[in-house]
Amino acid sequence: QSVLTQPPSVSAAPGQKVTISCSGSSSNIGNNYVSWYQQLPGTAPKLLIYDNNKRPSGIPDRFSGSKSGTSATLGITGLQTGDEADYYCGTWDSSLSADLFGGGTKLTVL
């Protein structure tokens, strides 16, 4: 079981919006930056969001991130079939002195 908790799966129709949550504690999300990664089938993960809500160059503004307390959320608007992937949150845990990933969320675009 991951220290960071994500829903195993979410789904929505093309064009709709979806949110993916990541729940942690004060030793990780509560006091450290959160990143989000997209892993398309058969490929390496790619950074989508860093520092809670910043997008790297080339990531469309359909992807957004937010953090409140010990939880973080990834939002995706205007869903496309190409967004079907596994999404992971990640952050540092100051108590464990280790980086952590959530258990991953599989997004299905119906």
Place this chain on the structure above:
Amino acid sequence: QVTLKESGPVLVKPTETLTLTCTVSGFSLSNARMGVSWIRQPPGKALEWLAHIFSNDEKSYSTSLKSRLTISKDTSKSQVVLTMTNMDPVDTATYYCARTYYDFSLDPWGQGTLVTVSS
């Protein structure tokens, strides 16, 4: 263009030691506030962070695997090496390396290398 590439054996036997090399290009391992992390992913399962090393040689390890892992770097060769002792079939996974920043974001990632542990 920043790239990272993992290399190492595709098959190791139980109890053997795994040595993986991450060769980076497009940035230097001496760049301040940057480093390299190793992450693995068993088939069909989630990502698991293993270790990182920064330019100042600061190192951290997964708490559950700390006793089995060693990370090191050779700045002149642009390589980061991860060793994992006493390999077991449950260690079968795709192993990735990724550039790491001090905010612990990982970008970019290497393509990954699949390591199978079997006798």
